[in-house]
Amino acid sequence: MGSYDEIKSYAARHKKMVIEHDSIPEELYKEFDVKRGLRDQNGRGVLTGLTKISEVISQKKVGDKLEPVDGQLWYRGYNVETLVNEYTKGRFAYENLAYLLMFGKLPDAEEAQEFVKCLSAARELPTNFTRDVIMKAPTKDIMNSMTRSILTLASYDQNAMDTGLENVIRQSMNLIAVFPMLAIYGYHAYNHYERLESMYIHRPGENKSTAENILLMLRPDKKYTDIEAKVLDAALMLHMEHGGGNNSTFTTRVVTSSGSDTYATIAAAMSSLKGPKHGGANIKVMEMMKNIRKNVKDYSDEDEIKAYLSKILNGDAFDHTGLIYGIGHAVYSISDPRERIFKSYVTKLAKVKGREEDMTLYSNIEKLAPIVISEQRHIFKGVSPNVDFYSGFVYNMLDIPEELYTPIFAIARIAGWSAHRLEELVGNSKIIRPAYKSVMIEEEGELKNSRYNQDTLTKD
Secondary structure (H helix, E strand, O other): OOOHHHHHHHHHHHHHHHHHHHOOOHHHHHHOOOOHHHEOOOOOEOOOOOOOOEEEEEEEEEOOEEEEEEEEEEEOOEEHHHHHHHHOOOOOHHHHHHHHHHHOOOOOHHHHHHHHHHHHHHOOOOOOHHHHHHOOOOOOOHHHHHHHHHHHHHHHOOOOOOOOHHHHHHHHHHHHHHHHHHHHHHHHHHHHHOOOOOOOOOOOOOOOOHHHHHHHHHOOOOOOOHHHHHHHHHHHHHHOOOOOOOHHHHHHHHHHHOOOOHHHHHHHHHHHHOOOOOOOHHHHHHHHHHHHHHHOOOOOOHHHHHHHHHHHHOOOOOOOOOOOOOEOOOOOOOOOHHHHHHHHHHHHHHHHOOOHHHHHHHHHHHHHHHHHHHHHOOOOOOOOEOOHHHHHHHHHHOOOOHHHHHHHHHHHHHHHHHHHHHHHHHHOOOOOOOOOOOOOOEEOOEEOOOOOOOOOOOOO
């Protein structure tokens, strides 16, 4: 990759130039009414599309005003709380909801059986793929490992570029099936070659759910309990879809709208999800909680917890960013329905695992953090814990390594991405292309390289 030190030195010398020429004054965003992050000043997303796949509700109209309400999440017209509570009674909860998202209806018994059978048959990687691709360049960054594998899978697909619905459905089901293998085999490669631990590659089990296979392939003895599989199943269901406006799903629709193939589209979504502001958030929660445990002696002392949370919020503790991770969401204010639903499963698992003391700490932070934030920050809407607040804790109790936290999110969300890709292919023929206004500075009487701000030209 060339001389690292030479290029690093060059980059350091040119950093100031980038900052100087790319910084845009804050007042210009207000002057041109720019919707930064595709959101208005109240945090509401700019309407850029229509979808039948899911709905996120955080407000209701009262007269002429919008009032915040307890958050709701709906998949294809079904409240996700009802779906999770009903389907975790069975073994293939995630798979049933994947069918619902992709095809628009809940499967009957025969349809569910056929779908699970097809996914089971698709849990097969090309010959020597694990050795030649996954193990070839092991890395701690399992999301990058998975993305590389996804793009390489295109080389083994003779119809990789075909964007017809039938072919995209096939490709989507294949990716849903192999995502757990890409993630866990990628972790085992890293664990063996970089951390010098023992290597074992377990084949996924036939007639096993996605949640069961994750635990089976991850653990040396392949063993897991029923409650472990059910809690992980619930986590997958709550992470599998969250509207068309979240960053990775919007990325899926943007790339799909360009006419790109399935592998490139999902690789782009993966690159979005791995960001710490999106799918990587639960790792930051876990890092914060480790720091809190070191500095708070009594997990039931609300005054002590509140005082330390104030230090974090003021930038005097933890990573000095002034953020309490896992608290707050771009859409929800009063509550995140996924967190509300998930907490009951977390509580049950904590009792089984003997982690009640940790659960007490989490519950107190859940209660106190919004109070601390509202007391010390001017916020345009309320804040509450989001689903990432508890997900890392659950994965920790399931002995899932932190390197796999975001990949587990991806294993869940591939179903939602696939549904949105199909909907975009069916319903939209236009490439997604928002506008950016040029605000180049006039130099020596001319607008350097600018096509804008001239009376004789119109903006592209």
